[in-house]
Amino acid sequence: xxxxxxxxxxxxxxxxxxxxxxxxxxxxxxxxxxxxxxxxxxxxxxxxxxxxxxxxxxxxxxxxxxxxxxxxxxxxxxxxxxxxxxxxxxxxxxxxxxxxxxxxxxxxxxxxxxxxxxxxxxxxxxxxxxxxxxxxxxxxxxxxxxxxxxxx
Numbered sequence: 001x002x003x004x005x006x007x008x009x010x011x012x013x014x015x016x017x018x019x020x021x022x023x024x025x026x027x028x029x030x031x032x033x034x035x036x037x038x039x040x041x042x043x044x045x046x047x048x049x050x051x052x053x054x055x056x057x058x059x060x061x062x063x064x065x066x067x068x069x070x071x072x073x074x075x076x077x078x079x080x081x082x083x084x085x086x087x088x089x090x091x092x093x094x095x096x097x098x099x100x101x102x103x104x105x106x107x108x109x110x111x112x113x114x115x116x117x118x119x120x121x122x123x124x125x126x127x128x129x130x131x132x133x134x135x136x137x138x139x140x141x142x143x144x145x146x147x148x149x150x151x152x
Contacts, residue, residue, distance in 0.1 A: 008074075014091050015147065016112050017048060019086075019088060020087075031081060034077065044105075063128060072121065074119045076117065079114075089106070090112055091103065092149050096145065098135065099134060104120050105117045
């Protein structure tokens, strides 16, 4: 972790969603706990996909594209978050495959100019009956294509 946050390039791809850091998200040193970053990123993704009709309502058989699992999570902590308040998560897709995807993210200032953490996460869509990889729906893929880094 460096002493100062790294400046971010202008937002040329993906989507910036606001997130809130609460006092109880901070650790004993007064910094955002490392386990909170992925949680806040997950909340931002959940909000994004719910805007597009992808949600889990308690039934895996009808969950559709929401029936997915994490295969890999990589995160790099660039600078500490030392205060509660409003921040943002910059979301985009690096890769959109037939049954999997890789998304990129940055935990950043509300305007996206300052990066505190960044990373990638690999998801695999599952068939709820077999728990084997299954293809994303065309509706999901259409939304996903708009988030591809190369599309921005």
